[in-house]
Amino acid sequence: GAGVSQSPRYKVAKRGQDVALRCDPISGHVSLFWYQQALGQGPEFLTYFQNEAQLDKSGLPSDRFFAERPEGSVSTLKIQRTQQEDSAVYLCASSLLFGGGAVYEQYFGPGTRLTVT
Amino acid sequence: GESVGLHLPTLSVQEGDNSIINCAYSNSASDYFIWYKQESGKGPQFIIDIRSNMDKRQGQRVTVLLNKTVKHLSLQIAATQPGDSAVYFCAESVFGGSNYKLTFGKGTLLTVNP
Numbered sequence: 001g002a003g004v005s006q007s008p009r010y011k012v013a014k015r016g017q018d019v020a021l022r023c024d025p026i027s028g029h030v031s032l033f034w035y036q037q038a039l040g041q042g043p044e045f046l047t048y049f050q051n052e053a054q055l056d057k058s059g060l061p062s063d064r065f066f067a068e069r070p071e072g073s074v075s076t077l078k079i080q081r082t083q084q085e086d087s088a089v090y091l092c093a094s095s096l097l098f099g100g101g102a103v104y105e106q107y108f109g110p111g112t113r114l115t116v117t
Numbered sequence: 118g119e120s121v122g123l124h125l126p127t128l129s130v131q132e133g134d135n136s137i138i139n140c141a142y143s144n145s146a147s148d149y150f151i152w153y154k155q156e157s158g159k160g161p162q163f164i165i166d167i168r169s170n171m172d173k174r175q176g177q178r179v180t181v182l183l184n185k186t187v188k189h190l191s192l193q194i195a196a197t198q199p200g201d202s203a204v205y206f207c208a209e210s211v212f213g214g215s216n217y218k219l220t221f222g223k224g225t226l227l228t229v230n231p
Binding site for chain 1: 125153158159160161162163166206208217218219220221222223224
């Protein structure tokens with residue numbers, strides 16, 4: 001079946017522009033995560049959704065970053081007034097379900113590479 | 118301006134050799150650990166996981182060892198193949214927390230020479 005998809009795969013933005021990055025999780029996956037991966041580094045957690053509820057946004061680096069998942073499926077990560085330090089790969093991951101004492105594998109999308117010039 | 122390079126630890130092995138990739142984790146409260154493989158231009162791909170109540174777990178050609186005393190994790194790949202060339206990340210999490218957000222290590226670049 002289809003995995004996690006993200007669009008666009010590449011985005012070039014001029015400093016100060018707003019961008020919107022889309023994530024289509026695996027159908028039926030309740031949990032959705034956003035991570036930021038700088039060049040040569042491991043991914044860093046940004047935010048977590050369970051269905052449409054954003055339960056953890058502790059990793060968002062500033063109030064310029066905003067994420068939503070209004071219908072509990074597709075999610076959008078929006079970055080306002082982009083800065084050069086926002087240049088990174090933004091990864092989305094989804095997992096089947098949270099809870100019940102079980103751990104569910106997070107499936108990652110290919111990421112969106114954002115370059116701010 | 119200042120250049121930012123790839124300062125990943127690297128491991129270069131010959132095809133057919135066994136590979137060992139090491140990782141030190143930071144949070145003594147972490148009790149769930151995962152190894153991911155990331156190829157260029159792709160997202161991380163799950164390899165194997167281990168809970169803190171175990172010290173060893175085996176998969177197909179891979180073994181993960183956990184030493185909680187020194188907060189150390191290792192991934193052993195048997196009979197390494199060129200297709201194993203990638204960056205390998207360990208990740209840690211707190212099982213039973215409010216979510217399973219993962220904290221990733223820096224990564225190790227594995228290069229397999231044919």
